[in-house]
Amino acid sequence: MIVSGKIKHFVNKYFLESMQRKLMATLLLVMMVPLLIFMLVSTHISRGAVQTSEITSNLSRMELSQSYIEEQLTWFDNFLFSALVDEKLVPSITTIDNITTTNSFNIQSYIQDKLFALYNANENILSVSLTSYGDKRSYKVERREFFVTNMIGTALQRNGKDSMFSVNSTTGTFTFSRNIYRFEDQKLVGRIDLNVSFDFIAHIAENLRSNEEESIMLVDSNGKLLFALDENNEAAPNDLSANFKQQHETNYFSLNQDYYFFQEMMDEQIALVKVVPEEVMLIGSKHIRQTGLLILIISICVTVILSIIISNQVAKPIVLLSKKMELVEETNFNVKIDSKRTDEIGILQRKFKEMIDRIRDLIEKDYKREMENRDAQFLALQSQINPHFLYNTLQVISGMALKKGAREIYEMIQSLGGMFRYITNKRGDLVFVWEEVQHLQNYLYIQKVRFGKNISIELFVDEQVKDAIIPLLSLQPIIENSFKHGFETQIEKGILKIDIQKVFDEIEIIIEDNGMGMSEEVLQQVKRKLSTDSYLYNRSIGLKNVDTRIKLYFGREYGVEIMSQQAEFTKVMIRLPFQEGSEYKNDDIASC
Structure with a gap:
């Protein structure tokens, strides 16, 4: 199962998921399958043709060799027959009662000369023998020696004037035999034998x-x-x-x-x-098969090259286009597309290029529109002053004017004036943390005077983050929600904690109060509003406004998170990157 899974993964990754490789494999199959079938069929046919040709050729050569051998055998037979045409041969082996010693010696000398003449006529003749039935003697020449032996018993006689052919499997020789008849009465008087080695066919076999x-x-x-x-x-x-x-x-x-x-x-x-x-x-068919295999290998190489060229011509532009699409998917609209082709792929490339240009134009227009909206929102934010806050502040100032001296009224007016200056005099939307904290302290002074002993404020600012940058009015709107929704209807003493510190390479701001909190349903509504991509302009300067501006400047991974429990607490955490004002080359940083 593991091996089959790996094979399936390999096939999917390197073939099924690649249009170029699928096209190349298809072309190879289309071109190679007929070629392989033709190769197999032609090899089979050539094998049969070569086999038939070889069989015919060998049969013809065998027939020709047979003729040569039979001619040689006929020569030995005729040679033996010529030995019989001798008028002295029959009298020499016929028994004569009054034969003398001298005649006996002459007869034996004649027979010896006759047999040696036959023996020396051909190098393949191994022996020549003459059998006399009359005097029961056998004369033989073998290994250049002459032998005369007396027969014991009656010699085996076979009648017939034709030659007799016999084979000796033990010695690997053959013998031609002929009977000798007396001319006067045609009586069988003897036999002559010619024993020959088969070595005479060596040159015929060599040619065969x-x-x-x-x-x-x-x-x-x-x-x-x-x-x-x-x-x-x-x-x-x-x-x-x-x-x-x-x-x-x-x-x-x-x-x-x-x-x-x-x-x-x-x-x-x-x-x-x-x-x-x-x-x-089948050596001929082997050569044909080797030649065919060589042609097949060359054809495969040519086919692979052609398939690569064709697949590159067809699939490579599509593969490149898909990679361009992946770049566009990653919001990179500065891709270059070659659209010089005039076929359907060229049309697809040109249409995609037109689509990218239109998307780029639309994004630029939307970005400019969003920037204009942001600037308008910020200008509106700068010009906004909460009427309810101003009313309460004025009530406090008037009450203090009745009860206390001018010093407190002076400090209150100084704090309020500092807030107005901070909001109205800033020309950009990015400020230093120490400026935002200074503005926040003016605001908290007014609120502390307003709530008196009913409120406790704890503010901690890490010294490392004072020169970092932060969007204008990122803290006051959130803290204002604590006073407005958390403390106004609360009977118990309110506690507000503000913690600003550096955590690794980020600035983490935690604002927590022990106010009225939110129900789970309201909390989820607020979270949904924060997660909404679109920015719906309204007159609120609360969480959504702060979250949107942080994301616009620093990215979607930063922003505002909120946690709350009804009648217990509300906790807001702001995350933004740690960037010092000297590192952030932007005209949005306000002048000090």
Whole structure:
């Protein structure tokens, strides 16, 4: 299962998910399958054609070799017959009662000369023998020696004037025999035998063999080996004779992956056999197969090159276009697209380029519109003064004027004046943290005077963040919500904690009060409003306004988070990157 899963993953990743590779594989299949089928069919046909041609050629050569061998055998037969045409031969072996010693010596000398003449006529003649039935003697020349022996018993006689052919499987020789008849009464008086070695066919066998791996043999009717061109062929298969009978009409058969061609001679007493290994028999088809394989490899290389070229022409532009789309998906609209093609792919490229240009124009227009809206919102924010806050502040100032001296009234007016100056005099939307904290302290002084002992304020500012930048009026709107929604209707003493510090490479501001809190339903409504991408302009300067401006300047990963529990607490956390004013090269930083 694991292996099949890996294979499936590999196929999906490198083939199914790649249009270029799928097109290349399809082209290879379309071009290679017919080529492979043609290669297999042509190889099969060529194998059959070569086999037929080789069989025909070997049969023809075997017939020609048979003719040569039979001519040689006929020569030995005629040579033996010529020995009989001698008027002295018959009297020399006919018994004469009054033969003298001198005559006996002359007769024996004649027979010896006659037999030596026959023996020396051909180097393949092993022995020549003359048998006299009258005086029961046998004369023989063998190994250049002359032997005379007396026969014991009656010699075996076979009648007939034709030559007699016999094979000796043990010695690998053949013998031609002819009877000798007395002319006067046609009485059988003797026999002459010519024993010959089969080595005379060596040159015929050598011409018959066309490959060193082929074997040439001469066997008898029982399949026993009489002659072999190679010394390694010491024996012939046992079932040769049976195959001779079965394949008598075709003169060849296949045995043990070898082809056997044969020609029977001398009334099927001997047979010339040629053994051709199958690999030699089909060597022509092997060359054809190798040539075809070479052509196939070249065709595969050409096909691969063509498929790469075609797939690049068709699929590569689409693959490049998909990569351009991925870049556009990552909000990179400055991609360059080559649209010089005039086919459907070129049309697709041009349409996509037009679409990107339109999207870029729309984004630029929307961005400019959003920036204009932001500036308008900020200008509106700068010009806003909460009437309810001003009313309460004036009530406090008037009450103090009645009860206390001018010093307190002075401090109250100073704080209020500092707030007005901070809001109205800033020309940008980014300020230093210390400026925002200073403004916040003026605001908290007024609120503390207003609520008196009913409010406790704890403010902590990390020294590391004072020179960092923050959007204008990011803290007051949130703290104002604490007084407006958390403390106004609360009977118990209110506690407001403000913690501003650096956490790693971020500024984390936590504003927490123990006011009325929010129900779960109201809390979820506030969170949904914060997560909304669009900015709906209204006269509120609360959470959504602060969150939107932080995201506009620093990215969507920053902003405002809120947590609350009804009748317990409300906690607001503001996250923004730590960036010092000297590092932030922007005209939005207000001048001090």
